[in-house]
Amino acid sequence: MTIDTKSPADPVDHTAQQEQVAGPSRSERLSALAQQHGALVTLIVAVVAASVGFDTFMTADNMENMAVSSAFLAVVALGMTFVIVTGGIDLSVGSLFALGGVLAAWGSQYGTAVALLLPLAVCGLIGLVNGLLIARARLAPFIVTLAAMLAARGILLSVTDEGSKTYLVDKDSFFATLGQGKVLGVGAPVWITVALFVAGAVVLRRTRFGQYVYAVGGNEDAAALMGAPVARTKIAVYTVSGLCAGLAGALNAAWLVSGVTILGSGMELEAISAVVIGGTLLTGGFGFISGSLVGVLLLKVIQNVINQIGSLDSAYQQVVSGAFLAVVVIAQTWLGRRRRVL
């Protein structure tokens, strides 16, 4: 797939060069547009169809509920976007989400600062170890993070007496307000998520670190030759992903006012799906933060619609999500291949 059999004198290559000088062709622009905004268009279509089809969809309660439940996945997907743009993958986020939630609920008895800092410290540390093993020891990201997923689940079980103990958050504490409070009628987790996404987008688009993330994902060797700190960038993105998953878990615990141990399984798949649906390439080097948010919303709207069709159970959500992921990946590969060939 990756061989380049064209010689420099090849006429096809020649036209390609000419086109590059003249700017991207129309079909190139169209496929780039489809890649960037396909998810957004699909989301709008899905929302319109759902509000026409179900009276219960466009209600304030349903919207609020969807927004808050999207918020937690969105924070996880934010960290995942950084990882995937470097061409990596993080399968440990579901476990870290659950671990973060339990640690936050346990820590909340010592105050809000502990409830937030403890999960961030532990999950950030696990993310850091992931990054070190991937960047310094050069192990495959999916295997390292798969091991971390197992280990984090083990730590979680150890902390909760093999899963039998549930820690509760005091309903009147400030920490619970972080999850349950409302500002201007919208849940606090939604505001926190929006702020994190703005910060994430600025970091990825406007900072030197963001440039390094794209460079490492585009071509690692070239990035190293350019003087980008490849290993440090990779370590940073896995740490960010761990921090995001831990924070999302903590916020979720504040929302549920308890640390639920069984949460988060399969969340890594949801997060990866959301990022990929949002237009970020799994091969790395190309992607947007905003796309991941659209991807999360699209997944949640689909789940919501399936829930509204009362006769379909949650198993269908998995079938539809999986099929949707496959369709998006196929479309992406086609669009991406077209771009590379031209």
Add this chain to the structure above:
Amino acid sequence: MTDLALGRPAADRDRLLRLLQNYGVYLGVAVLLLVNIAFTPHFLSGENFRTQAVQVAPVLVVALGMALAIGSEGVDLSVGSVMALSTSLVSLYLGYGMWVALVVALLGGMVVGLANGSLIAFIGVQPIVATLALMVAGRGLALVLLPQLKNVRDPTMASLGSGDLLGVPYLVLIATALALLVAFVVRRTTFGRQLLAIGDSRPAALLAGLPVRRVLIVVYVVCGALAALAGVLATARLSASDPTSLGNLMELSAITAVVVGGTPLSGGRVRIGGTVAGAVLIQLLTATLIKHDLPPSWTQIAQAVVIVLAVYAARERGKR
């Protein structure tokens, strides 16, 4: 960069590391056996060996397919879901007789494998992503077909699960026969050579005119069929179909068995003997920790450490 400075001590260290990479798994199994013989009461009993062997069998069957996928520089994350799908299909079709149920389950696994293989071979999707989609969808499908646990009461299934031939359980016989078959295919057939060549370098295999797409499709179809068979074997052993939990984290165990056994994730080499030993090692490790009353959470952490150590030892030196 540091590999450029190859002095003699470094060369010796490299040789030692390569030896460990290839045969470390046998050493690990031997150590665990000795530790258990010394410290675990009732370890040296026929009953115990039988239990352990029967538990290894389904993992090994899945790992054999995984070894082929990894040998072709791919991976199959959908195997756990395929086991769930297969156990649902078995329950649904058992009314028509066990052989019908078996064939339907295998066909189900092969269809999933065909879908995986097509995405990988024709569309060029990365194996992790292609099989991720069916990992999500497969378990959902299994639960749509069979929403909850169902007991399986079929005399043929029961005898498959608990019967034996001359004292060797059927499950162990089947797994051993399949291991020998897969080892033969990898070492002695054209298909096996083509598979390894593709895993070594897909561009080179394409240039050499090998039927890359066909081989990749066959690899994932076989992987799906083996996972489905493992689902049937596990169903027979448990006398129940449980699509919610059967095959959970199986992709992890199978990948571990293969990688611990000395097959590099970068493809181009398949070690079936090592894979068998790898599956045994995981089982012994779990059994040892449980027998000594260590909580299950420790088992998970221990398995994670073993995975990372094995992959670290097996990493391709100097490959970026």
